[in-house]
Amino acid sequence: MSENKSKVYWSDLRAPMGDNLLKKLERVILAAGIEKIDFKDKFVAIKMHFGELGNMSYIRPNYAKVVGDIVKRLGGKPYLIDCNTLYTGKRWNSVDHLENARLNGFTYATTGMEVLIGDGLKGNSEVGVHCPENDLCKSPLIGKDIVDSDIIISLSHFKGHEGAGFGGALKNLGMGCGSRKGKEDMHSASQAKVISEKCIGCKKCKTVCNHDAQIYENGKCTIDLNKCVGCGRCVEVCPTHAIEFINNDSNVILNYKIAEYANAVMKNKPTFHISLVMDISPFCDCHGENDTPITPSVGFFASFDPVALDKACADKVNAMPVNDNSMLSEQKAHLEEHHHDYFHTIFPTTEWEACIRRAKELNLGTDDYELVYVK
Ligand code: SF4
Ligand code: SF4
Secondary structure (H helix, E strand, C coil), X not given: CCCCCEEEEEEXXXXXXCCCHHHHHHHHHHHCCHHHCCCCCCEEEEECCCCCCCCCCCCXXXXXXXXXXXXXXXXXXXXXEECCCCCCCCCCCHHHHHHHHHHCCCCHHHHCCCEEECCCCCCCCEEECCCCCCCCCCCCEEEHHHHHCCEEEEEEECEEECCCEEECHHHHHHCCCECHHHHHHHXXXXXXXXXXXXXXXXXXXXXXXXXXXXXXXXXXXXXXXXXXXXXXXXXXXXXXXXXXXXXXXXXHHHHHHHHHHHHHHHCCCCEEEEEEECCCCCCCCCCCCCCCCCCCCCEXXXXXXXXXXXHHHHHHHHCCCCCXXXXXXXXXXXXXXXXXXXXXXXXXXXXXXXXXXXXXXXXXXCCCEEEEECC
16 A cells, blocks of 8 residues: 555535436446456455344445446446354344345345355355464454455445444454354454343343353353353343453454454455445444434445545544434533544444554555545
């Protein structure tokens, strides 16, 4: 990556008569220079998140079709792809995941593309990608169909995230392309513990744990560390905030590993990155619900540099007004202490900068960017 600023192309969401948002997205992608990639007869993975059932802020299939149509025009063979999850829900095996994708509107009829689950039926079709330059993850476990793809396009919904701070391009690639074991590896510093005095024995944590890690005795919960994979789901649902991560640095390590996994995904192949900064929910689209967006929607962003893209999107969101009646507005009193960083304000233990830092060290890009407005 050169020492020059990376260009990040973007447009707002104004759409006067005669124009529309699909045309605007196409203009941003083309302005960012996607045609510089040689797509001829290449297998092109468009990595996205199909949204957990019940969530309504995930990227609409119409936007995915715009990306797929461009790739087809440029001679490539595009398909939509994601990998299975660690936790309960509709996306932890390929059968349910594909049904979830269809129910949320991702079909050949709507997008002109097939949907693939990159790590197979049970999330164990994986390749260890040799990355000696990585520090913590020397051989990240990536879904095999992701590794077999010739070109990767990240199509991410930019929003908040309870562990990473926010979810953008690097998280879509790093966490999103890990197989189940890969996701366990990234979460391994995030094992949970219960503060017994705060536990009221409600068992809500059990309903979200996919690993049967809860033990209840005398009306209190403890967590079996031989079973806990550190997915963090129980931390989010506990009504009394009785569950914490054992390791204080767990979210820093998580972000650090996400960058190292993104490095493995991008290795030796052309990549291009698109983020839709709209419906900016506080939590990720893995949740089966979406709370009021924390700010108004911003627009479409595209770049060859995922680091610059993530930083530009975060900066733009942090410059927006706070939406009333949102999780962020409830925390308004704490904005100052978090230097007006919205992601730190809603999730004080997160540190998204760790991902940017590590990605820069790995030469995945720069956070020194130039915004180019596309009309
Ligand atoms: S959700 Fe929290 S309060 Fe309820 S049983 Fe689990 S640890 Fe205890
Ligand atoms: S105990 Fe909590 S953090 Fe551990 S696997 Fe279960 S839900 Fe995830």
